Amino acid sequence: MGEEHQPESAASSGFKLGRAWVAVGALAVLLVVSMWLWTLPFQTNPMPFGEGDSAWHFAIGDHISSSDKAAYRLPYYIGVWYYGFNRILGPFAPEYPPSSHVNYAMMQVAGADRFVPVFIYRAFGSFLGVVAVFFVVWRLFGVLPAFLAGLGLAFSLREQMTYLFGQQPTLTAIVLTPVASYAWFRFLVSLYERKVNYSYLFAAFALLASQFMLHIQGFAASVVFIGVFSVLMAVRFRRIPLSMRVAVRLALALAVLAVVAAPFAAIYLGAGDVVSRSGFGRLFEWGISPDDVRGSFPESFVSFSAEYPSVVLPFLAAGVLLLLLRLLLVRNNVKELFVLSWLVGMYIVVHLDVFIPTGLNRLARMLVLENHVFFTLIAMSVVWLPQTLSSLLRFDGKLVSAAKYSLAAVLVVSIVFTSGESGSNSLKAAYGGIDRITPVQADFAASYLSTLPDDAFVYDPSVKIVGQWRYPKMRWMLAVSRRHIARYEGGEIAAADFIDKSRIYFMFDYSDIALLASSQQYQQQAALWAGQLQQVEQQLFNGTAPVYDVNNIRLYRYEGVGGVPA
Amino acid sequence: MMVGFRMKLDSAKWLACILAVAFVAFLLFGFTGFRSVIAIAVLFIVPSWLLLRKTGLDLEEKMFFSLFIGLGLFPLLVFAVNQLVPSFRLSIAAAFAAIAAVAFSWPKILGKLRRKRQ
Structure with missing residues (x-):
């Protein structure tokens, strides 16, 4: 199982130009399915839908386009909604940096309609996790697992609920985390390989800045993921390849990020959220208890069994076991280390309330990160299982390939006929009748x-x-x-x-x-x-x-x- | 020349992918749907793409990074420009023009600086 001796580089990742067609086709299928599925709530009923948050975000973007001015202060009719929420900036202060709401306004302008373009953007911004995870898994492990992970996420109940509730800006920010972590992964690997590529460094910081502007939760998750991966790499290679040249560029990137973020820092720092710290006992809970978010989220939002149908659980168990096995057996295991950092990072992020005062209602949204890593592991089991067995038992290549595609077919059918069916039914029925304006x-x-x-x-x-x-x-x-x-x-x-x-x-x-x-x-x-x-x-x-x-x-x-x- | 042709062919594949999604949006929501998907591509991918096109990233990385960077940073630029320009609609165009100007001029400026140094 000693596949390679050096950390993986972009050039040696096994990515071939000719395979781009397959990737384009796979992504096109995922996008078309997601576009159809996630727009179901407004395909036949064009009236706006969603919880209070949904109307609140829409109202701000709508105000920008209707007044033809992206003002910093909120107008009266929105500003008195959460009047005085920000303790630093006072009344009529924005509660988010302007990016999400400016996006809504731009969609209204470009789409030449008040509701449909914004709702298409909302649907897109919500199923973007499919695109983000597809991209990262494709670049690291190939098209097949990328497609499978993307398919699982397209039908993810938790992401669909976040979308329906109208918390799309948070969701969009969080789904950027795999991409920001990937950019950092590429930078760090290039650094360890002594073929440093600063384009990845600046891309990672630009992605972090983008997340900060969309929602701080996504930014915080990426910082944790990046930190965990950096520590794991330092432990794995027993060195930190930080030269003066690298340190200067890192400091420059940090300075630019600080300059971009500083004018909006008070929006987050002054937020009047109810926060608390949980005891260390919560470290022994995997996710978040329904009792902790009662009134804000339905039980199914935090429920493990509602998110992952029982037929995919053997794939998940196999994915976790194979990840651990490959970390021990594969000599060049940086990609596996990246997935591990994703898993550990997600655990830390979902338990942030143990370390810093946090609102569990907000933290619950971070569970979306669990979907990303779990669907990746579910998809990777399809590739890793035949590959690992073949390495250990010297199976024939054709047999390995047949096993891989058979498992993939089983997984596709399992996902489509469980999460897919229930997901499309619930989206079709969402906010029907008088539940909607x-x-x-x-x-x-x-x-x-x-x-x-x-x-x-x-x-x-x-x-x-x-x-x-x-x-x-x-x-x-x-x-x-x-x-x-x-x-x-x-x-x-x-x-x-x-x-x-x-x-x-x-x-x-x-x-x-x-x-x-x-x-x-x-x-x-x-x-x-x-x-x-x-x-x-x-x-x-x-x-x-x-x-x-x-x-x-x-x-x-x-x-x-x-x-x-x- | 062959590399340039391949790059164009690869870009065309991704363009076809966007058009496929836009076509589905057209079937579902008519011209508004089509416009909306094209708007997402133009507003969120193109600006960052212009800035990333001369970096050491490969085509797909440029494209996907552009989308995710564009979602948070292009609207920020529009917001900033709108603090100077009185119209929001004009600010979108001005922000786009500013990015295009920077994207097309900075490689030339960097080239000149390098030549001066030599």
Whole structure:
């Protein structure tokens, strides 16, 4: 099993120009499948979808393109959403660097449509993990495992959920981690080979800067991965090949990164997230417990069995075992070392809360990194198993090849008929019916709410009555109208100093309840909700004429007559 | 010349891949879908590609790195330019032009500097 004696170089990675056709074809298949699959939620229903985060990100990009100005401060209707979230920058401060939202705005401009181009970009930015992992695995191990790993990720439930919830900027930043780590891998290998290629160094730092601008979580993950791989290489080769020349260039790259990142550092440093440190006991948990993220993520998001169908588990177990075996048996094992650093890095990143105060809700998103490395190991088992057995037992080359492609076929069928089927069903059904803003609500938001003063503050009492499913719809009405809408839980009205008392409105939206009432099954529930909402309406506006009353939606201007008990 | 031809052929393969995805987007969303996929390629791959084209990376690395760098850094440049240029739409064009100018002039400037040193 002594395959090579020196670390792998770009030139000797086994990559042949003629094979590029196969790679292009494989990637094209993955992209076409992903494009079809991930756009299912808006192929037949063009209304916007997603949780509150989804509307929030959309609203900022939409503001940039509609005002034709990428301002640093948020407009009133978005700025009061998480008012004063940033302790350093104060009210109306952005909560992310501008890149993701500028991308949305550019897509609106280039695509000449308000919603579809942004949603295509969102889908693309979310299944980008397929492209990132395909690229890295292809360059290191070949097209077949790259295709298999990409296919697994195309159907990844966890990534699909992150996409549907609207946390695409975080997801895009995190999926850059394998690529940034790969660039660093190439640089480090060239350094150890004494054929240093600084292009990889600067590419790695440019990728880190890109991640920082998209979301700090991706950047943090890459820093950990790069650190782990650097340590493993130093241990493996028992030296650190750091000359003065290299150190100067490294310092230069760090300085450029610092200059690019510094103006936006306060966005992250001042963030008012609720953070805590977990005890060392959490190091013995593999992932994140559903109890730790209850209310923010469904159990299936952090569940191992929901993400990996049982038919792929033998492949995963074989992948992990073969990785360890190859680390011990293969003399030139830098590529295996890279995969190990991916595995160790992922473990550290998912357990960051043990070392630094972190919000577990945010950390849960890092589990996407587990998908990258696990689907890589699942795919690698198909190549490594016949290859390793052949090395140990001297099998015939043709037999090895036949075994490899047979295993690949089994894996493809397993993935397509388990994750693939459930994934396409859930994406097709995502935000169906009244779970999504309806044409009536969108029309009300676009044609009437949008004509209210810029600093209008619209209260919606329905969320408290009908439940949380109404909340994202309310936020989408905010995004569509470009006017602030917040839930009203009862109690004092206009308590906050950022609300102008002469600009307060109340929205009573019965349109969803009316749709529910048309179904026999929900008639009783709909009548109950309608009665409760009417009670609030009468308490607040008895005898007052609404300023809007169309399609079961009424809007009142609040004249300061008191609230209802909380 | 043969190397140049191969490079062009390889670039054409990747272009075909992008067009295949754009065609699917066209089937699903009409011309808006097609425009959106082409926009993703033009806005996020081309700017960084222009800067990376003279580096010691191979074709595929340039292409994939360009995409991932472009997603975070090209919009940052547009944002920065928009602090000087009053229109966001103009800023996209200005940022693109600035990158093209740098990408096409810096190899010449570096060449001149090298010659001076010699």
